[in-house]
Amino acid sequence: MLFHVRMRVNIPHDLDADVVAKLKSAERERAQQLQRDGTWRHLWRIVGQYANISVFDVASADQLHEILAGLPLFPYLDIAVTPLTRHPSAISDET
Amino acid sequence: MLFHVRMRVNIPHDLDADVVAKLKSAERERAQQLQRDGTWRHLWRIVGQYANISVFDVASADQLHEILAGLPLFPYLDIAVTPLTRHPSAISDET
Amino acid sequence: MLFHVRMRVNIPHDLDADVVAKLKSAERERAQQLQRDGTWRHLWRIVGQYANISVFDVASADQLHEILAGLPLFPYLDIAVTPLTRHPSAISDET
Amino acid sequence: MLFHVRMRVNIPHDLDADVVAKLKSAERERAQQLQRDGTWRHLWRIVGQYANISVFDVASADQLHEILAGLPLFPYLDIAVTPLTRHPSAISDET
Amino acid sequence: MLFHVRMRVNIPHDLDADVVAKLKSAERERAQQLQRDGTWRHLWRIVGQYANISVFDVASADQLHEILAGLPLFPYLDIAVTPLTRHPSAISDET
Amino acid sequence: MLFHVRMRVNIPHDLDADVVAKLKSAERERAQQLQRDGTWRHLWRIVGQYANISVFDVASADQLHEILAGLPLFPYLDIAVTPLTRHPSAISDET
Amino acid sequence: MLFHVRMRVNIPHDLDADVVAKLKSAERERAQQLQRDGTWRHLWRIVGQYANISVFDVASADQLHEILAGLPLFPYLDIAVTPLTRHPSAISDET
Amino acid sequence: MLFHVRMRVNIPHDLDADVVAKLKSAERERAQQLQRDGTWRHLWRIVGQYANISVFDVASADQLHEILAGLPLFPYLDIAVTPLTRHPSAISDET
Amino acid sequence: MLFHVRMRVNIPHDLDADVVAKLKSAERERAQQLQRDGTWRHLWRIVGQYANISVFDVASADQLHEILAGLPLFPYLDIAVTPLTRHPSAISDET
Amino acid sequence: MLFHVRMRVNIPHDLDADVVAKLKSAERERAQQLQRDGTWRHLWRIVGQYANISVFDVASADQLHEILAGLPLFPYLDIAVTPLTRHPSAISDET
Numbered sequence: 030m031l032f033h034v035r036m037r038v039n040i041p042h043d044l045d046a047d048v049v050a051k052l053k054s055a056e057r058e059r060a061q062q063l064q065r066d067g068t069w070r071h072l073w074r075i076v077g078q079y080a081n082i083s084v085f086d087v088a089s090a091d092q093l094h095e096i097l098a099g100l101p102l103f104p105y106l107d108i109a110v111t112p113l114t115r116h117p118s119a120i121s122d123e124t
Numbered sequence: 125m126l127f128h129v130r131m132r133v134n135i136p137h138d139l140d141a142d143v144v145a146k147l148k149s150a151e152r153e154r155a156q157q158l159q160r161d162g163t164w165r166h167l168w169r170i171v172g173q174y175a176n177i178s179v180f181d182v183a184s185a186d187q188l189h190e191i192l193a194g195l196p197l198f199p200y201l202d203i204a205v206t207p208l209t210r211h212p213s214a215i216s217d218e219t
Numbered sequence: 220m221l222f223h224v225r226m227r228v229n230i231p232h233d234l235d236a237d238v239v240a241k242l243k244s245a246e247r248e249r250a251q252q253l254q255r256d257g258t259w260r261h262l263w264r265i266v267g268q269y270a271n272i273s274v275f276d277v278a279s280a281d282q283l284h285e286i287l288a289g290l291p292l293f294p295y296l297d298i299a300v301t302p303l304t305r306h307p308s309a310i311s312d313e314t
Numbered sequence: 315m316l317f318h319v320r321m322r323v324n325i326p327h328d329l330d331a332d333v334v335a336k337l338k339s340a341e342r343e344r345a346q347q348l349q350r351d352g353t354w355r356h357l358w359r360i361v362g363q364y365a366n367i368s369v370f371d372v373a374s375a376d377q378l379h380e381i382l383a384g385l386p387l388f389p390y391l392d393i394a395v396t397p398l399t400r401h402p403s404a405i406s407d408e409t
Numbered sequence: 410m411l412f413h414v415r416m417r418v419n420i421p422h423d424l425d426a427d428v429v430a431k432l433k434s435a436e437r438e439r440a441q442q443l444q445r446d447g448t449w450r451h452l453w454r455i456v457g458q459y460a461n462i463s464v465f466d467v468a469s470a471d472q473l474h475e476i477l478a479g480l481p482l483f484p485y486l487d488i489a490v491t492p493l494t495r496h497p498s499a500i501s502d503e504t
Numbered sequence: 505m506l507f508h509v510r511m512r513v514n515i516p517h518d519l520d521a522d523v524v525a526k527l528k529s530a531e532r533e534r535a536q537q538l539q540r541d542g543t544w545r546h547l548w549r550i551v552g553q554y555a556n557i558s559v560f561d562v563a564s565a566d567q568l569h570e571i572l573a574g575l576p577l578f579p580y581l582d583i584a585v586t587p588l589t590r591h592p593s594a595i596s597d598e599t
Numbered sequence: 600m601l602f603h604v605r606m607r608v609n610i611p612h613d614l615d616a617d618v619v620a621k622l623k624s625a626e627r628e629r630a631q632q633l634q635r636d637g638t639w640r641h642l643w644r645i646v647g648q649y650a651n652i653s654v655f656d657v658a659s660a661d662q663l664h665e666i667l668a669g670l671p672l673f674p675y676l677d678i679a680v681t682p683l684t685r686h687p688s689a690i691s692d693e694t
Numbered sequence: 695m696l697f698h699v700r701m702r703v704n705i706p707h708d709l710d711a712d713v714v715a716k717l718k719s720a721e722r723e724r725a726q727q728l729q730r731d732g733t734w735r736h737l738w739r740i741v742g743q744y745a746n747i748s749v750f751d752v753a754s755a756d757q758l759h760e761i762l763a764g765l766p767l768f769p770y771l772d773i774a775v776t777p778l779t780r781h782p783s784a785i786s787d788e789t
Numbered sequence: 790m791l792f793h794v795r796m797r798v799n800i801p802h803d804l805d806a807d808v809v810a811k812l813k814s815a816e817r818e819r820a821q822q823l824q825r826d827g828t829w830r831h832l833w834r835i836v837g838q839y840a841n842i843s844v845f846d847v848a849s850a851d852q853l854h855e856i857l858a859g860l861p862l863f864p865y866l867d868i869a870v871t872p873l874t875r876h877p878s879a880i881s882d883e884t
Numbered sequence: 885m886l887f888h889v890r891m892r893v894n895i896p897h898d899l900d901a902d903v904v905a906k907l908k909s910a911e912r913e914r915a916q917q918l919q920r921d922g923t924w925r926h927l928w929r930i931v932g933q934y935a936n937i938s939v940f941d942v943a944s945a946d947q948l949h950e951i952l953a954g955l956p957l958f959p960y961l962d963i964a965v966t967p968l969t970r971h972p973s974a975i976s977d978e979t
Contacts, residue, residue, distance in 0.1 A: 076952070566600070
């Protein structure tokens, strides 16, 4: 099941630099693991913004929440989720 | 070059039914041709809406406009374009 | 899987009255069938508006779209879908 | 009488961690008590957000305010209340 | 129980003038009857707009919806309902 | 002359607790004095929010500003003012 | 008493051209009379829009509504009213 | 003096096709004349929209309004004007 | 040339009180000097807000920016500029 | 390929003054270098705001992101990117 997810990162400017560095490194590691698992299907950066547009392939909405709420940067993410379905004119079965 | 495109279809309710049917059929044909060409890379329907989220792979912004403005339903589409770039944590070179 | 759905009905004022009556009657029948099936779990009217707030229990986002797009009034509905998950403080397993 | 309530939690990032932990624990206890009382009828988490959608069953708007304003996290909640009523196509008397 | 109600009137400009006149006359009669009953407690016009701000005193949210949905101009009203409660600094028991 | 005023209270969470307590106490005293004077005609709390909806009866817009700007909590209030007038269907002369 | 008024003109494109011409001519005449009376103190066009920004000097909010609701183009005006008061740094007594 | 102008074209779908064709042709001719005069300094289409972003070089705001209000498509244009000035880091004197 | 300017003052609550007092005093002095020069043509306070609506009479947009950016409170001002022109129904040449 | 970019600068008021001065100086140097390279084609200040409107000429969206994300002030910039294309009525080939 595919979900379109838009994440905007809002890290407070007075957060400790070491804490931020660790969070970002952990976030990166987790994002890559989820991509290798096939769960985080697409991950693009929005030009000019500290934000991304992603597509997740999960078994349920519950699993999606578990993944998103478990991201190291979650407390600083502004997230919008849009459920997707197969488009009648799509030629592949990607969804 | 990848562009994220959100299209919402707003066909006036008093448009002639035959005209609408022809437009939709032409739109479908064009959408499938562009998918086969590899230009219309992703095409998903938003759940509960007469709208889609797409990703186009084009040589330039000019080409993207030419494609979008040439869609049979273009006069009735509300379109938002977001340029994408490679995310530093992405593991594939899809972008 | 639970989805929160807000539907606002916007029937054009110049639509034929008989057409509208038939659409509403068909919508009502379909809504009640889906409630009996356990799919349309909750259905409330918003006070002062021709709009409802609903909760659907479906096997997938695909199924939800099929149901919503198949509603007789669908062309006149402005729909917003929000995926839900179990709240950590919830005492029942409703989700 | 049913009210639809959307709560978004905005805890300032520089609030003392112990204070936050105590507030969350007290909030959880209070939420569960209100659910056992039948007042907090539904409680769902919104996927990807530190927010919930709830339905309260109260004797009056006054009682609803007393409950909401008394929540331990109230100072950090952004709350929107929507009064509900029975939908003419609903098959149960839940409202 | 008090509810704050904001109504904006949007009558389509191509509606038959006689129909409009009858609707307005019926609306006025109904509004005055509800005021005499003590249900429509306050009714003010917003300066410069075809809109009003009202306060209703009803036994329940259900009753409020019944009243609003029964207004002759209801199909052309854009309505926003806000539940009110006693303010801790209020000196009267009006609510 | 009647004005509809919506006030939302936004007290910074790191303001000194004693200062806040004194401001709230002074605000309450001032609000009650203005109610006794007949100037602050209505004062309701919005359910679920640290906000109120009020109606002021003043001799002029200048007087209204003097009153609002003189409220102890004014620096932390987000205020929206809407001028009211008699509604043609109103049965009392309250305005 | 001064009020800042923003008016945007939205004349439906299918309104009869003669009707429109008469409405505009009557509007112009009325606007000039109110300016000569000193009531419509300032009248500016917003660059690039069929809209104006005005300042009215009236005895009361009631009088302002009577004037605005009596404008020939009133049914097609989208009006926003903002009450003004003397600025503490103003050197004239214009308000 | 430079002004940034965003124009969105909203031609009603039931406008006569011949009228539309003539308006568009006249608009094009006028746009090119103003570009040759050096007044309409930049003219770009927004990708995916029937809208443009322009920069005008005029002697005054009055002149800008005269030009915009005189465009053949003006009644169907939604226009937003932003005054520009020289940026302190700009290396040319274009403004 | 006239420009309509709306300024909202947002002074951070933790700014030093002496600094604020000096800024406000300098702002007042500057505002009065510009009024005496005939540049700051109108200056009104918005009722209930720490905000003003002003009209400036300047030789160019460049001059307007220089004036606004030079205001002592500029770093804390949220400013919106709207260019004005003579209204065809205006009876004076004020613009 | 041309992109329209709007940047709004939001420097936190409690950032160290020396840090801010260095950032601004580096930003200025970088902006001028990119202008000399022909990449940052236009750079205008918005009147009354700490914001600019720019047009970039780049080989790809990737290059644009690299440039924007590399700006010294990037962490404090609120950026909106709009892809542009040649307007059919444009007389130059600037795009």
